[in-house]
Amino acid sequence: MNQTDPDSIDELSAALQQCGYYADRRLATAVFLALRLQRPLLLEGEPGVGKTELAKALAEVLARQLLRLQCYDGLELREALYEWNYSAQLLHMRAAEGHAQAEQIEREVYQERYLIHRPLLQALQAPAPGAVLLIDEVDRADEPFEAFLLEYLGEYQVSIPELGTVRAEVAPVTILTSNRTRELNDAVKRRCLYHWLDYPERERELAIVRAQVPQAPAELTRQVAEFVSRVRGAPYAGSFQRMPGIAESVEWARALVALDTLNLDPEVVTDTAGILFKQREDVAALTRDLAAELLAPAPTE
Ligand SMILES: Nc1ncnc2c1ncn2[C@@H]1O[C@H](COP(=O)(O)OP(=O)(O)O)[C@@H](O)[C@H]1O
Ligand SMILES: [Mg+2]
Known part of the structure; x- marks a missing residue:
């Protein structure tokens, strides 16, 4: 919870509406609770009911950076979380060759500065007030990716083999969306608050x-x-x-x-x-x- 976060459901609704997003009471309640309890919110519903738009409007309301991860079949960790900047590492190795021990060079190329931060890592490392992370259309990703998300969703942390555990200082406001083309893993659902977004009345x-x-x-x-x-x-x-x-x-x-x-x-x-x-x-x-x-x-x- 941030000082500037809305402190009632009505206030949140009004702020969303100012950003052009019309939420009904149940949706506003779900979003409010997700903020208060610092839990990820899973929004399921047919295409075009306003799932993605909600995350955008919420980022605007909270004045937080929106980070977006579009899911698809075959999405890999290096697009979601991080990858090593291989060419920069190579340059470093070339430059260090002959001056340093192989072990030392190896240590040096696995420093943060050679890490390319993808949305999940960016979200964890975003400075206050933190970010809004949109994990969009998670039903399109495959099951290994869902399994990978569990640590993030449950503890707002991820493990990077070469660096250790990266933990969020400010819990990112996390919105997952699904068009329900398939049933999501129960373990993912258990870590989230759930809201079925229907067509508006x-x-x-x-x-x-x-x-x-x-x-x-x-x-x-x-x-x-x-x-x-x-x-x-x-x-x-x-x-x-x-x-x-x-x-x-x-x-x-x-x-x-x-x-x-x-x-x-x-x-x-x-x-x-x-x-x-x-x-x-x-x-x-x-x-x-x-x-x-x-x-x-x-x-x-
Ligand atoms: N509650 C809402 N208030 C205002 N505009 C909305 C709302 N829901 C949807 N829209 C409009 O409908 C469009 C489609 O919504 P979108 O969030 O892309 O749907 P979904 O992600 O559920 O497929 C948005 O670009 C926005 O213009
Ligand atoms: Mg969408």
Whole structure:
């Protein structure tokens, strides 16, 4: 906990919102607790629900440096943690040859200054107030990488064979995200606070689109939020393979403004379907009839 860290959930929500991020109460609570308890926070959810964006906004709120590690299959420690600057080591060895004992040279080339710091190590060594470390899309990494993360997640430390244990002076605020393409290791989950990030409810999405596309007419923005929320809800959700995320809603609103649209109609909806959906089957599924149905006033409202 830092002196400047928000000291209530409301304060945190308000600060995030000032940075353009709209969090609901449950998410704000999870983030607040992660800060207070100094625990990593694992955010799981569909693509486009605001997982990555949260880490960015949080770094801004806390005025901490954001360090980002994008995970992928085959991610190696030398990209995540550290690697030795091999060419600098070689130069050093060349220069020292003939002047020093082999053992001494070996000691010298394994000094910190020949170490290239990657995001995890940078996070551990960041001076006060510390860093925000985003370990993004951890479900894309392989299991050995997850296993490697355990020491960091549990104790904010890592072991480097040549140097020993590096421990954080200030616990980095650590956010892991997962699109849940596979189940994460239980041991990783146990070391984190967990939050499932869902699509926003209509009012929140409306606020986000309003904030990001202020040039859109208020009525159009309302229709966009309503339409997207219906697409994601029963009984329509089953018609599509991939639901539009918040980024798609925002982009759709921008596109509609560019087309001078004042009101949604089935034609403009199907003409712009490629902005909401990124799968051929989903674009095809959004027929004019379905669009008309989605645009019809709800009987219960
Ligand atoms: N709660 C939110 N408040 C404001 N904008 C948001 C929010 N959630 C998502 N967005 C917008 O949606 C975009 C996609 O979110 P992102 O964080 O990349 O999704 P994810 O990482 O979950 O796939 C962001 O760039 C941002 O513009
Ligand atoms: Mg993301």
